[in-house]
């Protein structure tokens with residue numbers, strides 16, 4: 221299948237898009253719509269080496285951002301005539317264990333999964349609706365974050381909760397960021413010059429959402445996100461792990477209902493709750509007690525998961541850092557992985573701080589456990605999977 225695939229990666233407050241030709245590896249246009257829902261947003265559209273096309277304006281909803289993307293293609297080019305559209309969809313439940321062609325029935329199924337990923341599936345659907353309308357004759361492919369975690373063994377995906385919830389209501393762990401995990405795991409093997417089938421990895425995807433995943437032989441064997449993308453690490457606006465008794469306690473002492481608690485933990489937790497901003501750059505720029513505590517809570521949680529997954533895997537060949545924070549924040553890498561020489565884990569201060577952009581090792585040469593920074597590329601992985609499905 222020759223020609224460009226349009227990839228849409230709609231996030232909770234942003235839209236990333238890219239035109240990808242999997243056959244030639246050309247990527248003629250890419251863009252980002254940021255701060256959807258805020259008073260002023262920004263669209264940046266790039267088509268080569270020249271200055272980007274930029275628009276600063278409010279984008280009240282994701283639909284407005286997607287329309288602005290279409291306008292950017294009209295005004296700045298290239299002409300948009302994709303051979304397929306690839307969509308990131310965060311929750312695929314038990315039904316979607318690989319990429320699928322989108323039809324009405326698939327749309328309904330993604331809608332039904334929305335309560336399990338309230339920040340994500342509804343906006344993923346906004347992209348699907350727009351693209352089906354704009355390109356009615358073009359195949360649309362959904363690529364699911366959960367699919368990579370279909371290999372989780374029962375002891376990893378089972379919660380110790382009443383049988384009725386598990387059997388009748390399907391309560392279980394799923395895991396997310398799988399598209400990113402699949403991509404960086406493959407790249408890690410390439411950087412190490414080893415076969416993925418023989419590698420044990422701990423993948424730390426630290427972006428706006430954040431997760432840790434234990435990968436053995438290219439298969440996910442445990443992961444920090446659960447039934448929803450709320451469990452696990454501290455994130456931009458999500459608390460990660462808390463005592464599940466919290467909901468009942470807040471109901472008793474403060475009259476909050478369970479939905480209000482879930483909403484607060486999802487939208488008003490994490491770095492935002494601890495430091496007043498979801499943006500790690502802003503937290504790092506400060507040196508007050510509140511920001512320091514936020515960073516200590518954030519990095520300690522990651523360290524605990526690294527220890528836990530080390531114990532599960534028994535042997536770790538590499539720790540892979542990705543996502544905006546994993547790729548760019550040397551201080552977080554050092555805080556999470558420093559002082560673990562007894563486990564064979566070390567971060568070389570010079571490599572960590574001065575390393576060039578791009579794929580690289582930040583562990584000392586010859587270290588027992590390689591520490592790798594691998595920029596994620598969900599757009600490429602989505603295009604690759606869409607191309608494979610359609611070819």
Ligand SMILES: Nc1ncnc2c1ncn2[C@@H]1O[C@H](COP(=O)(O)OP(=O)(O)O)[C@@H](O)[C@H]1O
Pocket residue numbers: 231234426427428429456498499500501502504543544545548549
């Ligand atoms: N140079 C940097 N130093 C520290 N944090 C950074 C840096 N660049 C980006 N980040 C952080 O990365 C996070 C966003 O990650 P990203 O992977 O882009 O998010 P998303 O999940 O929306 O794709 C934000 O917290 C941002 O502050």
Ligand SMILES: CC(=O)OP(=O)(O)O
Pocket residue numbers: 231232310340365396397427428429430449
């Ligand atoms: C699943 C998830 O948390 O995604 P993101 O990091 O894009 O919010």
Ligand SMILES: [Mg+2]
Pocket residue numbers: 231427428429
């Ligand atoms: Mg992301």
